[in-house]
Amino acid sequence: MTAEKWREDLRFFTSEMERTHKNAFNAVSRGQFQAAVEELDKQIPTLEGHQIVAGLMRLTAMIGDGHTGFRWGPMAAEGVLPVGFDWFEDGIFVRRVAPSE
Numbered sequence: 001m002t003a004e005k006w007r008e009d010l011r012f013f014t015s016e017m018e019r020t021h022k023n024a025f026n027a028v029s030r031g032q033f034q035a036a037v038e039e040l041d042k043q044i045p046t047l048e049g050h051q052i053v054a055g056l057m058r059l060t061a062m063i064g065d066g067h068t069g070f071r072w073g074p075m076a077a078e079g080v081l082p083v084g085f086d087w088f089e090d091g092i093f094v095r096r097v098a099p100s101e
Contacts, residue, residue, distance in 0.1 A: 001049065003044050003045040006044045006049075006052050007041055007044055009056075010037065010040060010041055010044070010056070013056060013059070014037050014059075017059075017060075017063070021063065021068065024063055026063075026064065026065070027062070027063060027064025027065065028062045028063065028064060032062070033059070033062055033063075036058070036059055036062060037059060040052070040055040040056075040058075040059065043055070056070055057070045083096065083097050083098070084096030084097075
């Protein structure tokens with residue numbers, strides 16, 4: 001991805017974190033968080049993709065609660081396990097499995 005696309009993602013991440021999190025600035029001040037965002041933004045042109053993702057994960061960790069996380073990769077949309085479960089009237093069943101690599 002280009003640096004501008006990463007910066008667009010960073011802006012979206014930041015705005016959504018502030019918009020959707022009920023108390024994003026309990027463990028970290030808004031100023032500290034914004035300073036970290038600006039530092040990552042400044043570094044984006046010199047970083048590899050995995051380093052930018054690590055930066056986004058660090059920003060997420062700054063929120064300091066146990067239910068805010070950042071997932072990346074093919075299973076990000078599915079969850080933590082490489083399988084997806086669905087609940088039916090007669091039980092829980094495996095419905096999706098990640099492709100083997």
